[in-house]
Amino acid sequence: MLRCVFSFCLMFACMAPAQAQNASAEEQVRRMAAEVTAQVRKNPELLNSPSQLAALVQQRLMPHFDFGRITQIAMGRNWPKTSGGEQGQVTSEFSKLLVRTYSNALANLRDLDVQVRDSRSNSASDVTVRTQMIGRAKPVAIDYTLTNASGGWRVYDVSVEGVSLVTAYRDEFNGVVSSSGVSGLIAVLKQKNAK
């Protein structure tokens, strides 16, 4: 009986902070969505200017993304084998590519109404927030996975309708690294960004 009560208390002790952290992660996602939506509503012309949109994404969204972690996942098993300098270069080039991808996607999608549905905690400092983008015939499910490192929640995973892009990039990165090495990968990323 006592053991039962104890484990019950323990369960609550674990759950309470989990709920609090889910709420704060959800709040972070809501804030990010609201910020971009507000900017675009204020100035709809943004959607027609790739460079301005990229600047907006860079300024408002990117500070909330953990590019180090994103790049590390995309690099997979090649990450530990890569020198610190090259890791930095891959991270900076890949983040440029992602900023462009994201702003292009925003321009295509246009309707930006994001609703937070719920969230699930994966570990002590890791939460997946499920949202849906409404305004189309069928809502699009977008999940953000965030980690609470120093200085608040930062996103390291976005998956749309069950598809995560960094996973897709990981196959590509793997292919390029095994055929032409990390320097080859950096070159390809630079080339892509220059276009």
Next chain:
Amino acid sequence: MTCFDRSALVATVLFAGLGLSSAAMAQGPELNDPIEPVNRAFFGLNDVLDTVAFKPIATVWNTVLPKPVRTGVGNAFGNLDDVFIGANHLLQGRGKDAMTDFSRVLVNTTVGIGGLIDVASTQNLEKGEGDFGQTLGVWGAGPGFYLVLPLLGPSTARDTVGRAARVASDPRTYMTPAWSWGLVGLEFVQIKADNVDNANLIDASSLDKYAFTRNLYLQRRAAIVQSGREAAGAR
């Protein structure tokens, strides 16, 4: 095709990570592409056809036809598709979902003038997701090896069987060749036209378009089968 095109849409929006633990991340999903050289050849062919033929046709389609017409064509094919979605939901044991699908067909075919207007979506009858490849997956079949079909694009062994079943049960298969090819061609163009933006986005975002597309397709199909399993379990 519809499924993958949805996955292309999906691809457009995002950009990051993987919601798994780091242990799972290190291994990643098994990559099953034993005939990659052949697949790459067909992928290249499809890509050339897209560039020289389908993208220009799709662009003309989008420029010349007013939006209501384009939407109407998409809805009409969607209405036909709802019949198959409903049948597959039944096969998966999802009676309630199948009811929604068939109600959609009923409402859209009558009130929606032969399926041209998707009235059902405004009446809380949300469009479902279902095909025979998904059904096979829900029944326990794995995806098998990755396959790029000429013209049709990404698939797997399982999904190719699913597609063959769909072709065999599609009324268009049994029409005169002119009608049959005409209607199939129309749907093909409509889908291409719907996805010009997404195709451009994949071009701009990928380093190795083949590997990128393959991964998007496999992830998307796995998610569709998973959601089918969950819905079948929760019935």
